[in-house]
Amino acid sequence: MLRAQRVPRQVYADTGSWGVGLPKRWRPSRRIVSAIRREEYRSSFGEGWWPGAALEAIDAYRAFLARPGKYLYLLLSISGSQDQELRENVAVARDLLEVVVHRLPTRARRDLEALLAEMDDELRRRTLPDPLAYRQPYRRGGWWHWRIYDETHHL
Numbered sequence: 001m002l003r004a005q006r007v008p009r010q011v012y013a014d015t016g017s018w019g020v021g022l023p024k025r026w027r028p029s030r031r032i033v034s035a036i037r038r039e040e041y042r043s044s045f046g047e048g049w050w051p052g053a054a055l056e057a058i059d060a061y062r063a064f065l066a067r068p069g070k071y072l073y074l075l076l077s078i079s080g081s082q083d084q085e086l087r088e089n090v091a092v093a094r095d096l097l098e099v100v101v102h103r104l105p106t107r108a109r110r111d112l113e114a115l116l117a118e119m120d121d122e123l124r125r126r127t128l129p130d131p132l133a134y135r136q137p138y139r140r141g142g143w144w145h146w147r148i149y150d151e152t153h154h155l
Contacts, residue, residue, distance in 0.1 A: 035108030057093035073150035
């Protein structure tokens with residue numbers, strides 16, 4: 001008699017822009033999504049974000065962390081477009097999310113901070129610190145700017 005093999009519980013809910021599975025726990029909750037959308041439409045577009053930018057930043061961050069390999073290297077974007085830079089450079093996406101966190105109501109802020117803390121732990125684990133980052137003027141800001149960048153992807 002043949003027995004069907006037990007299929008393991010699916011850990012990944014959806015796929016990112018690179019087609020790699022992304023953990024369910026890194027999806028923003030409905031509370032986060034609705035609070036972000038409310039705040040995006042309330043704010044002026046001159047503040048560096050626009051409707052859809054914060055959720056796009058979360059997707060870019062998630063997709064970056066879903067890349068295969070033991071170590072990841074941040075990529076500098078050479079595009080002048082804000083939305084292209086947001087998709088290419090995870091540090092820019094993380095900068096935007098840092099601004100968004102401080103604009104949300106308390107409960108949504110706590111939820112987003114918890115989501116970002118998990119993702120930040122993964123980023124710390126899979127990227128390496130750059131001991132020479134202090135020499136480059138564009139590397140100011142959060143700790144995520146002080147990780148090693150892949151300088152060869154522009155060649």
